[in-house]
Each structure stands twice: as C-alpha cells, then as structure tokens.
Amino acid sequence: MQELDDLVSSLREDGFRITPQRVAILDYLLRTDDHPSAEYIHQVVKKQYPMVSLSTVYKTLDLLKEKKLVGEIEVGGQTRFDAHTDAHINLVCMKCGKIDDLDENSLNEIQNRAAKKSKYLILKGNFELFGYCNECKSALS
Amino acid sequence: MQELDDLVSSLREDGFRITPQRVAILDYLLRTDDHPSAEYIHQVVKKQYPMVSLSTVYKTLDLLKEKKLVGEIEVGGQTRFDAHTDAHINLVCMKCGKIDDLDENSLNEIQNRAAKKSKYLILKGNFELFGYCNECKSALS
DNA sequence: TATTAGTTGATAATGATTCCTAATTAATAA
DNA sequence: TTATTAATTAGGAATCATTATCAACTAATA
Ligand SMILES: [Mn+2]
Ligand SMILES: [Mn+2]
Ligand SMILES: [Zn+2]
Ligand SMILES: [Zn+2]
Numbered sequence: 001m002q003e004l005d006d007l008v009s010s011l012r013e014d015g016f017r018i019t020p021q022r023v024a025i026l027d028y029l030l031r032t033d034d035h036p037s038a039e040y041i042h043q044v045v046k047k048q049y050p051m052v053s054l055s056t057v058y059k060t061l062d063l064l065k066e067k068k069l070v071g072e073i074e075v076g077g078q079t080r081f082d083a084h085t086d087a088h089i090n091l092v093c094m095k096c097g098k099i100d101d102l103d104e105n106s107l108n109e110i111q112n113r114a115a116k117k118s119k120y121l122i123l124k125g126n127f128e129l130f131g132y133c134n135e136c137k138s139a140l141s
Numbered sequence: 142m143q144e145l146d147d148l149v150s151s152l153r154e155d156g157f158r159i160t161p162q163r164v165a166i167l168d169y170l171l172r173t174d175d176h177p178s179a180e181y182i183h184q185v186v187k188k189q190y191p192m193v194s195l196s197t198v199y200k201t202l203d204l205l206k207e208k209k210l211v212g213e214i215e216v217g218g219q220t221r222f223d224a225h226t227d228a229h230i231n232l233v234c235m236k237c238g239k240i241d242d243l244d245e246n247s248l249n250e251i252q253n254r255a256a257k258k259s260k261y262l263i264l265k266g267n268f269e270l271f272g273y274c275n276e277c278k279s280a281l282s
Numbered sequence: 283t284a285t286t287a288g289t290t291g292a293t294a295a296t297g298a299t300t301c302c303t304a305a306t307t308a309a310t311a312a
Numbered sequence: 313t314t315a316t317t318a319a320t321t322a323g324g325a326a327t328c329a330t331t332a333t334c335a336a337c338t339a340a341t342a
Contacts, residue, residue, distance in 0.1 A: 012309095015319095016319090016320095017307085017308050017309070017318095017319060017320065018308075018309095019307080019308075019319095019320070019321080021320085021321075022320095037298090038298080038299080039298080051321090051322085052321090052322090053321065053322045053323065054299095054322090054323090055300090055301095055321070055322060055323070055324090056320080056321055056322070058298095058299070058300075059320080059321085074215035074216070074218070075215070077215070077297085077298070077329085077330075078297090078298060078299090079298085079299085089251070089255055091255065091259050091261050091263075093261070094264065100259060100261075102255055102258060102259055104251060104254075104255065106247060106251065110230070110245055110247065111270060113245075114230055114232065114243055114245065114270055115270075115272075117243060118232050118241060118243055118270075118275075119274075119275040120232050120234070120241075120270065120272045120273065120274055120275065120278070121272045121273045121278040122232075122270050122271070122272040123235065123271055123272040123273075124270075124271045124272070125268075125269065125270045125271070126267070126268075126269045126271070127266075127267075127268050127269075128266065128267045128268075128269075129252060129255055129256075129261065129263050129265075129266045130263070130264055130265045130266070130267070131256075131261045131262045131263040131264040131265075132261065132262045132264075133260075133261055134259075134260040134261065137261070137262040153340095156288095157288085157289095158287095158288060158289065158338085158339050158340070159339075159340095160288095160289065160290080160338080160339075162289085162290075163289095178329090179329080179330080180329080192290090192291085193290090193291090194290065194291040194292070195291090195292095195330095196290070196291060196292075196293090196331090196332095197289080197290055197291070199329095199330070199331075200289080200290085218298085218299075218328085218329070219328090219329060219330090220329085220330085
C-alpha cells in the first residue's frame with residue numbers, strides 16, 4: 001500500500017527505526033475501521049508476527065499518536081484507536097462495543113468557533129455519540 | 142437550593158433512600174462547574190461530611206448517572222463528572238486538567254441528523270475539544 | 283419503637299496502562 | 313560484509329482508577 005510506505009518513510013526520516021513490529025501495527029491500523037483497543041491490535045498482529053509484545057503495541061501507539069497518525073477515544077475504561085484522523089463523529093454502541101465513523105461537515109467550523117470564543121488553543125476534537133447500533137437496538141430486551 | 146430539594150424528592154419518590162452522603166454529593170455537583178473526578182468529589186465532600194467513603198461516592202455517581210442527573214467524560218484514564226446535562230462542548234486543558242463548558246446550539250441538530258443517517262438509537266453525546274487553556278497556552282515552554 | 287431491606291465503609295480484587303531493564307537489532311560506517 | 317552502538321523490544325512487575333464483596337449500619341415504614 002502506497003500510504004503505508006509513505007508513512008514508514010516519513011517515520012524513518014524523522015530518525016525512528018523501522019521495525020517489523022511497527023510496520024505491522026501501522027499497517028493494520030491503516031487497513032481497518034474497527035477502532036481497536038491495544039489488546040485487540042495485539043491479538044490481530046500476533047497472528048502474522050507472533051513475536052510482537054503488548055508493550056511494543058503500547059509504545060508504538062504512543063509514537064503514532066505523537067506523530068498524529070492515529071487518534072484515540074476513551075470508552076468504557078479503555079482506549080480505542082483510529083487512523084481516521086479527520087474530524088468526524090464516532091458512534092459507540094453501548095451493547096456490542098462497535099464504533100462506527102460518521103462524517104459531519106460542520107465539525108471543523110464548530111471547532112474554529114469554539115477556539116475563538118474560548119481562547120483555548122485547540123489541538124484535537126473528539127465527537128462521540130453513545131447508543132445502540134441498528135442490530136443491537138432491534139434485539140433490545 | 143430549590144433544584145436540590147426537587148431532585149432529592151424525585152429520588153425519594155423513585156424509592157431510593159435519602160442519605161446525608163447522597164445529598165452532599167448531589168449538592169456539590171449541582172453547585173460546581175469543575176467537572177470533578179470521583180476522588181476529587183470525595184475530598185471536597187469529606188470536608189463537610191468526614192464520614193463519606195470513596196465507595197459511596199462511586200455508588201452515588203452510578204445512581205446519578207442512571208437517573209441522568211449527571212454526565213461523565215473519560216479523560217486521561219479517569220472519569221470526570223458534570224451536572225450540566227444539556228448537549229455542550231467540554232474544553233479540556235491538556236496541561237492543567239481544567240475542563241470548561243461551552244454552549245453550542247448546533248449540537249442537538251447534529252445528534253438528530255446522525256441518528257437518522259446511522260440508524261443508531263442515540264442516548265447521549267459527548268463533545269470534547271482538547272488543547273491548552275488561555276492561561277496555559279501563554280506559559281508554553 | 284421495632285422491623286427490615288437498602289445503604290455504607292473498609293478492604294480486596296480487577297484490569298488497563300505504565301514502568302523497568304537485560305537482551306536484541308536497525309542503522310551506520312569501517 | 314562485519315563491527316559498532318544507540319534505539320527498541322519482550323516480558324514481567326508496578327501503578328492506579330474502578331469494581332466487587334460483605335458485615336455493620338440506618339432510613340423508611342408501620
Ligand atoms: Mn473514528
Ligand atoms: Mn461539561
Ligand atoms: Zn451494537
Ligand atoms: Zn490550563
């Protein structure tokens with residue numbers, strides 16, 4: 001994938017070492033829209049690279065967050081990660097735990113207006129809607 | 142305060158027991174706009190009611206969440222609470238940890254539009270902007 | 283005032299995340 | 313290609329916010 005190669009090159013240019021662990025984690029994050037937890041990323045990546053440790057997953061995620069290649073949202077006491085870095089809505093199903101993305105044009109404008117009104121220097125925004133997904137709401141007790 | 146009395150009455154009508162601990166915790170949440178953590182609520186309430194335990198703070202917060210009298214946002218690995226239950230933006234300072242409220246009319250409309258587009262049954266929304274508050278951005282290294 | 287089911291306080295358990303460090307290895311140049 | 317070395321990793325221990333447990337207490341009711 002072109003995007004993966006570009007990002008890997010840019011990490012190397014920034015002086016970071018390119019390890020198979022880092023590439024595998026970034027590759028998975030770029031391919032999925034699952035909003036996986038660190039634990040889940042570990043399970044997935046281990047299938048292809050059984051040597052990857054959970055510690056390395058956490059450290060790689062820290063690196064990718066710092067480089068703004070992934071975002072994070074905290075849900076139910078754990079952090080879920082997302083390589084979809086434009087401002088968007090995350091729909092969180094409170095029953096099955098699924099998280100879906102939803103584009104919403106007005107978010108950037110809201111963010112700019114908020115920066116002006118509040119005098120905060122805004123670095124990122126998280127927009128979360130909690131409820132039941134289409135499947136889970138049908139199966140409500 | 143009238144609002145406190147009304148809410149206490151409504152809790153009693155729902156069959157919950159009215160204890161001094163519960164009243165003190167709800168009273169503090171209604172008076173502050175601090176977005177306190179459970180630990181912080183415990184510190185504050187203990188000054189007036191030294192017998193309140195942290196366990197009780199957590200259990201009371203569960204009750205108030207269930208009754209939708211308080212909302213919660215997860216920030217930096219801990220939960221912060223808010224009796225301001227209308228849809229609004231929470232501005233989170235990543236340096237000093239302060240959280241400010243900011244009203245934004247379009248949020249309810251966004252939420253309705255998202256419910257239609259996604260087919261989710263939406264139960265609540267959290268809108269968080271992260272950055273540096275006016276004081277902290279001036280003091281940036 | 284007695285009854286009793288709901289509530290509390292103290293403490294243990296849990297679990298996601300962070301910390302620590304010896305062993306490994308990606309990157310560079312001889 | 314091989315040697316050098318500082319960055320990175322793996323694995324386990326530590327942390328800490330939250331949840332679970334349960335005997336003692338008490339708000340509500342009659
Ligand atoms: Mn997303
Ligand atoms: Mn708020
Ligand atoms: Zn669902
Ligand atoms: Zn600040």
